[in-house]
Amino acid sequence: MKTVKRLIILILITIFVSFLDFSPRINAETGDTIYLSAAEYGYPPFSLEVNGQADGFSVQLLKAVAVEMGIQLEFKLDYWSIIKQELIDGELDVLPLVGYTEDRDLVLDFTVPYIVMRGNIFVRDNDDSIQSTEDLFGKEILVLSGDNSEEYARSIGLDTELTATATYSEAFNLLSDGSYDAVLAQGLVGEKIIFDEAIKNVSPVYILDNNGISRIKLNLEGYEQKFCFAVTDGNAELLSILNEGLSIVSTNGTYDTLYTEWFPFLINDTPSMEKMFGIIITIIVPLIILVLLTAIYTVRREVKNQTEHIIKSSTSNQIILAAFEKKFNSEEEQYAYFLEETIRISESHDAIMFSMDQNHQIKVHVVHFELIEMDCEKVKLGEFIASSSFFAKMEMKNAQWVFNDFGNDLNHGENQPECLKSIKNSAILTYINQNQEMLVTLVANKEKAYTKDDMTQLSILIAGFVGMIERANYVKQIEHLSYHDSLTGLHNRRYLEEQMILLNKPENHPISIIVADVNGLKKINDSFGHSKGDILLKKTSELIKKHSKGDDIIARWGGDEYVVILPNSTEKQVTQFIKDITTQMKKESIENTPISIAFGYHSKVDTNHSLADSFKIAEKRMYEVKGRMNRSKLLN
Numbered sequence: 001m002k003t004v005k006r007l008i009i010l011i012l013i014t015i016f017v018s019f020l021d022f023s024p025r026i027n028a029e030t031g032d033t034i035y036l037s038a039a040e041y042g043y044p045p046f047s048l049e050v051n052g053q054a055d056g057f058s059v060q061l062l063k064a065v066a067v068e069m070g071i072q073l074e075f076k077l078d079y080w081s082i083i084k085q086e087l088i089d090g091e092l093d094v095l096p097l098v099g100y101t102e103d104r105d106l107v108l109d110f111t112v113p114y115i116v117m118r119g120n121i122f123v124r125d126n127d128d129s130i131q132s133t134e135d136l137f138g139k140e141i142l143v144l145s146g147d148n149s150e151e152y153a154r155s156i157g158l159d160t161e162l163t164a165t166a167t168y169s170e171a172f173n174l175l176s177d178g179s180y181d182a183v184l185a186q187g188l189v190g191e192k193i194i195f196d197e198a199i200k201n202v203s204p205v206y207i208l209d210n211n212g213i214s215r216i217k218l219n220l221e222g223y224e225q226k227f228c229f230a231v232t233d234g235n236a237e238l239l240s241i242l243n244e245g246l247s248i249v250s251t252n253g254t255y256d257t258l259y260t261e262w263f264p265f266l267i268n269d270t271p272s273m274e275k276m277f278g279i280i281i282t283i284i285v286p287l288i289i290l291v292l293l294t295a296i297y298t299v300r301r302e303v304k305n306q307t308e309h310i311i312k313s314s315t316s317n318q319i320i321l322a323a324f325e326k327k328f329n330s331e332e333e334q335y336a337y338f339l340e341e342t343i344r345i346s347e348s349h350d351a352i353m354f355s356m357d358q359n360h361q362i363k364v365h366v367v368h369f370e371l372i373e374m375d376c377e378k379v380k381l382g383e384f385i386a387s388s389s390f391f392a393k394m395e396m397k398n399a400q401w402v403f404n405d406f407g408n409d410l411n412h413g414e415n416q417p418e419c420l421k422s423i424k425n426s427a428i429l430t431y432i433n434q435n436q437e438m439l440v441t442l443v444a445n446k447e448k449a450y451t452k453d454d455m456t457q458l459s460i461l462i463a464g465f466v467g468m469i470e471r472a473n474y475v476k477q478i479e480h481l482s483y484h485d486s487l488t489g490l491h492n493r494r495y496l497e498e499q500m501i502l503l504n505k506p507e508n509h510p511i512s513i514i515v516a517d518v519n520g521l522k523k524i525n526d527s528f529g530h531s532k533g534d535i536l537l538k539k540t541s542e543l544i545k546k547h548s549k550g551d552d553i554i555a556r557w558g559g560d561e562y563v564v565i566l567p568n569s570t571e572k573q574v575t576q577f578i579k580d581i582t583t584q585m586k587k588e589s590i591e592n593t594p595i596s597i598a599f600g601y602h603s604k605v606d607t608n609h610s611l612a613d614s615f616k617i618a619e620k621r622m623y624e625v626k627g628r629m630n631r632s633k634l635l636n
């Protein structure tokens with residue numbers, strides 16, 4: 001009787017499971033896969049609700065990537081803590097806005113970052129009791145539930161002080177009402193909410209820097225948000241599609257268009273003085289505006305008067321002067337000007353060179369400026385001008401740039417040596433990024449000493465160069481990922497498909513192609529976790545690379561499959577290549593599980609057939625070998 005009951009239960013379970021649909025959602029009209037996504041409430045300008053629909057910079061960026069890559073998305077709106085868990089559980093396929101952390105990387109996969117922001121402390125205007133992170137202890141602090149702000153706060157020891165809200169809008173209104181002492185939030189998001197909610201009594205914490213010379217925002221060290229798209233852990237195919245799409249929208253102008261639309265007040269990193277003062281007019285009282293405009297007019301007039309005295313052989317002087325004098329009709333024209341001039345400087349025989357010693361001291365080498373370099377080095381070594389009253393080095397740290405004004409407080413005098421005058425009349429501006437890598441240095445020289453207003457102009461100029469350099473680095477990183485597998489560093493499927501066409505030429509024949517499939521990857525993942533599976537894939541990559549020639553092309557085709565193209569290789573050479581790898585892999589293992597790879601190959605001697613045809617033959621042979629290996633394993 002018990003046996004009959006068990007049989008009935010088993011039949012019912014089988015019938016129930018047969019009706020479940022585990023496949024992705026499909027568009028009934030086109031047959032295409034629909035990827036499920038979601039946006040969170042109240043995280044402007046990145047993610048927000050507009051007329052019941054998901055909107056914001058990150059949402060629009062993901063939609064633009066989907067259009068470029070020909071995939072379909074379906075969005076919903078919900079709270080962050082809910083949609084984050086749904087992505088982890090696989091109920092969603094992708095989220096447009098996820099801050100990268102090491103903990104999240106264990107359960108999700110991330111694209112390359114598309115924007116980086118810093119965190120700030122927000123308080124009521126009449127509260128000056130919080131001037132550092134230490135002052136947060138013992139206070140009542142608001143964070144967004146499940147957000148980087150909560151993770152950061154707990155990482156520095158804040159626990160009992162924290163209250164997590166469902167949205168940032170709720171948090172800022174509670175702070176404004178006096179119910180709590182502070183909100184931890186990404187600076188741009190906080191200021192956007194303050195503006196949208198018309199909150200008049202809340203602002204970020206500012207501190208005095210450089211002995212009270214400048215007033216800067218208190219940036220929270222360690223609370224840096226690298227915003228990415230995130231997919232379910234292990235969804236390598238969708239991750240590759242999104243990275244490729246980011247590369248495309250970053251180079252075709254779509255990213256810039258969206259950035260301008262959602263961050264109009266952040267666009268002006270280059271010295272468009274008219275636009276800069278247009279922004280200032282909206283936030284500073286008319287009297288201060290008048291003073292600033294007068295000062296700028298005076299600086300411009302002085303620079304114009306000194307034009308004829310600038311050293312003609314210094315390319316950097318020419319570019320700085322042109323930046324002061326030139327009028328631009330648009331931001332595009334201004335950007336193009338600085339880009340062209342930067343290239344011209346880098347190609348000039350009168351170029352600026354830099355070096356950094358083991359103590360991270362920067363040395364500037366410029367034609368015609370050897371005296372300045374010598375003087376600066378002597379001061380650093382303490383061999384020259386011991387009194388600070390005669391030599392001043394001012395470091396004004398604002399945002400990420402570091403600005404050095406050598407000799408700003410010196411006055412010309414008949415008794416001063418020429419080396420002092422040479423320092424005073426020189427401006428050296430250096431940008432150092434967060435990784436302590438020097439990106440750019442501008443050096444200029446004129447007959448009269450540089451004033452503080454001059455140096456302000458120069459600092460704006462260098463900000464333009466830095467913006468272009470950082471953007472170029474991000475584009476280069478995205479372009480690299482569009483042709484490479486992020487796990488193994490090998491080329492990806494997109495690159496290999498292009499090479500199959502390009503390499504089908506007589507000079508590359510005989511040419512061979514190998515298709516390799518790693519056995520047991522799923523078993524390793526299920527038994528020991530995906531991190532061990534990743535190690536298996538990396539070891540396989542190293543084995544193949546170790547035995548390849550310089551002109552061989554190795555790619556991770558997807559999942560556990562690799563493809564190798566071997567130009568000018570005979571069938572005999574290919575079989576030896578496979579034999580060498582097979583011999584080596586017998587010595588390797590993961591968690592006491594031997595590495596096993598199934599190989600298939602095909603060699604062709606002319607261009608009558610394509611490499612795509614050879615690939616199909618090699619893949620078919622690989623599956624035949626894999627089948628024999630599996631049958632042999634079962635028999636054993």
